[in-house]
Amino acid sequence: MRTWRMGLTTAAYLTLLAGLVMASQAEAAGFGVRVVDEFGKPLSGAAVCVGTEGKVDQFGRYVTSVDGDIMIEDLPQVPLSVTVSKQSYQGVQFFEPVRNWNLIKQVTLLLDGEGPTCSDTGMVLEENDRRSLTIGHLQVSGNSGNYTIDSEISGDPSHYRVSDRRDFKGATWKPYSK
Structure with missing residues (x-):
């Protein structure tokens, strides 16, 4: 009887331990x-x-902040493809292996060159499809769902999104009209 309980207790601990190991491996x-x-x-x-x-x-799809950075939390543990580009600069694409720790690369x-491109709308653009936008002034006022945008933009913007988060998570794209 005692051996049976010890075996059951050991099995329960091993099951719990295996669950913790698997959960930590799946942790983003x-x-x-x-x-x-x-x-x-x-x-x-x-x-x-x-x-x-x-x-x-x-x-x-993300746009870097004034500090030139973005941070994405809770990515699944899979090999990543990362494409970085900016108008007038040579874009790059690289692959990151699976990691179970935080990393800032x-x-x-x-300047000047060809390479892979990623737009903040998620479409990969060909060189001749790029649009040139210049923002002279942009001010957003209001709160969630009820805001006013005052802007001076040259070029032909088609969409915009507003968020109080740096990563724009949850912000939806809306058609831009003057």
Whole structure:
């Protein structure tokens, strides 16, 4: 009887331990990108697509902050495809292996050149499809769901999104009209 209880207790502990090991392996890790130019200056407004080799934006499309960085939390543990680009710079694409720890990767974009592109709308653009936008002034006021945008933009923007989060999680794209 005592041996049976000891065996049952041991089996329960081993099951619990196996569950913890599997849960820790499936636990998602954070991944960040810091984009700089060839002189080490942060590049704000760079587009970053994070996904898989088959779908390069599967886990999202992001735009770097004024500090040139983005951080994505809770990515699944799969090999990642990362595409980084910005108009007038040579885009890059690289692959990151599965990791179970947080990582911020610094990416240097060189001026003038061709390379893979990622737009903040998630479409991979051909060189001749790129649109040039210049934002002279942009001010958003209001709160969630009820806001006003005052802008001075040259070019032809088609969509916009507003969020109080740096990663724009949950923000939906809306048609832009003047």
